[in-house]
Amino acid sequence: MGEFRVIEVKRSVFADNDRRAEELRRRLREKKLFLLNLMSSPGAGKTTLLTRTIQRLGGEMKIGVMEADIDSDVDARRISGTGARAIQLHTGGMCHLDADMTAQGLEGLDTGDLDLAILENVGNLVCPAEFDTGASKNAMILSVPEGDDKPLKYPLMFSACDAVVINKTDVLPYFDFDMDRCRENILARNPRARIIPVCAKTGEGVDEWVGWLREQVEMWKR
Amino acid sequence: MGEFRVIEVKRSVFADNDRRAEELRRRLREKKLFLLNLMSSPGAGKTTLLTRTIQRLGGEMKIGVMEADIDSDVDARRISGTGARAIQLHTGGMCHLDADMTAQGLEGLDTGDLDLAILENVGNLVCPAEFDTGASKNAMILSVPEGDDKPLKYPLMFSACDAVVINKTDVLPYFDFDMDRCRENILARNPRARIIPVCAKTGEGVDEWVGWLREQVEMWKR
Numbered sequence: 001m002g003e004f005r006v007i008e009v010k011r012s013v014f015a016d017n018d019r020r021a022e023e024l025r026r027r028l029r030e031k032k033l034f035l036l037n038l039m040s041s042p043g044a045g046k047t048t049l050l051t052r053t054i055q056r057l058g059g060e061m062k063i064g065v066m067e068a069d070i071d072s073d074v075d076a077r078r079i080s081g082t083g084a085r086a087i088q089l090h091t092g093g094m095c096h097l098d099a100d101m102t103a104q105g106l107e108g109l110d111t112g113d114l115d116l117a118i119l120e121n122v123g124n125l126v127c128p129a130e131f132d133t134g135a136s137k138n139a140m141i142l143s144v145p146e147g148d149d150k151p152l153k154y155p156l157m158f159s160a161c162d163a164v165v166i167n168k169t170d171v172l173p174y175f176d177f178d179m180d181r182c183r184e185n186i187l188a189r190n191p192r193a194r195i196i197p198v199c200a201k202t203g204e205g206v207d208e209w210v211g212w213l214r215e216q217v218e219m220w221k222r
Numbered sequence: 223m224g225e226f227r228v229i230e231v232k233r234s235v236f237a238d239n240d241r242r243a244e245e246l247r248r249r250l251r252e253k254k255l256f257l258l259n260l261m262s263s264p265g266a267g268k269t270t271l272l273t274r275t276i277q278r279l280g281g282e283m284k285i286g287v288m289e290a291d292i293d294s295d296v297d298a299r300r301i302s303g304t305g306a307r308a309i310q311l312h313t314g315g316m317c318h319l320d321a322d323m324t325a326q327g328l329e330g331l332d333t334g335d336l337d338l339a340i341l342e343n344v345g346n347l348v349c350p351a352e353f354d355t356g357a358s359k360n361a362m363i364l365s366v367p368e369g370d371d372k373p374l375k376y377p378l379m380f381s382a383c384d385a386v387v388i389n390k391t392d393v394l395p396y397f398d399f400d401m402d403r404c405r406e407n408i409l410a411r412n413p414r415a416r417i418i419p420v421c422a423k424t425g426e427g428v429d430e431w432v433g434w435l436r437e438q439v440e441m442w443k444r
Contacts, residue, residue: 043368095348145367146265
């Protein structure tokens with residue numbers, strides 16, 4: 001298992017988060033570093049999908065991961081086991097990350113040689129959607145057990161995301177989850193969302209997700 | 223399907239939420255009205271458990287439900303179908319309810335003849351734990367697909383709850399969820415938590431949950 005640092009990110013004193021997020025995005029573009037902000041409910045499978053993603057992309061690009069959590073370092077432990085560079089961000093009770101906290105995390109991660117940095121945001125479908133982190137793109141995971149009605153109940157999160165991964169497709173037979181209805185619910189809120197059903201546990205569908213991500217990283221570097 | 227109102231609860235202007243929560247709790251005690259604050263992640267099964275609870279307890283006590291959501295009235299529709307009095311609270315993007323918002327909801331619910339009021343809080347394991355709503359007791363649902371490590375990652379939520387319902391036990395065979403490890407993780411944060419495994423869908427274990435709730439309502443009225 002690899003080593004990782006734990007960083008206590010401080011609540012931002014800056015009221016103008018949107019402006020700071022734009023600044024961070026501009027700096028990332030200059031450095032040709034793609035930052036993905038990955039969001040979901042607790043337990044939707046962010047860390048498992050990231051582990052798969054690192055396995056698939058780790059040979060062709062240099063990846064670093066920031067695991068944000070209120071407490072604990074369960075996730076950074078898992079990610080550092082993949083060999084990718086990982087740090088744990090503790091938010092001190094905060095329910096989301098803003099652009100300044102993200103910038104603090106990137107500094108701690110040491111991004112000089114990275115192509116792709118991934119921020120695993122706090123597990124929460126509400127607050128993280130309200131704060132632009134400065135990421136190049138936003139993605140979220142909705143897992144099958146959560147239900148196909150979630151886009152109706154958390155519209156801002158679904159609108160804020162460029163890609164929506166629908167995870168845990170292996171348990172579709174055991175849940176009353178209608179994939180078509182879910183797609184409709186997502187597209188009604190966000191017509192441009194890229195919807196990718198996967199099973200991070202078995203690897204099914206992960207090719208499409210990795211393909212989307214690779215394309216985004218390549219476009220960002222142009 | 224029954225009728226229900228939609229109430230837009232306003233963000234509280236009061237900084238002293240703890241004092242206002244205590245005041246609300248005192249008023250509830252005087253009125254012999256028990257208020258349960260039910261919390262969980264999105265999709266853990268709050269509304270399904272409530273539907274079961276109303277079916278079991280509706281004959282012996284008068285129940286009202288406040289469905290809090292950022293948007294949509296999916297849940298109030300489902301609850302009003304049970305014949306219980308239901309209202310939908312819209313939080314206007316807020317990720318939690320505080321004591322004043324809860325009091326606004328109770329006013330809208332019209333509690334004069336009720337024995338039990340239930341607040342279905344916003345689906346979120348972070349923010350609702352930080353705000354005392356003034357409820358008599360707090361309960362939460364952790365669903366099996368979310369994983370047995372959630373008490374490590376959302377410690378405040380697990381500490382704040384008097385009862386932890388572990389829902390969706392019917393899918394235990396399909397997930398890597400260790401019930402004993404989960405119990406240990408919960409009790410390490412909250413040694414007095416009452417832990418109740420249920421399957422709200424099939425009704426398994428719901429007797430124990432309903433028994434706990436009945437006991438709390440009776441004790442509150444003494």
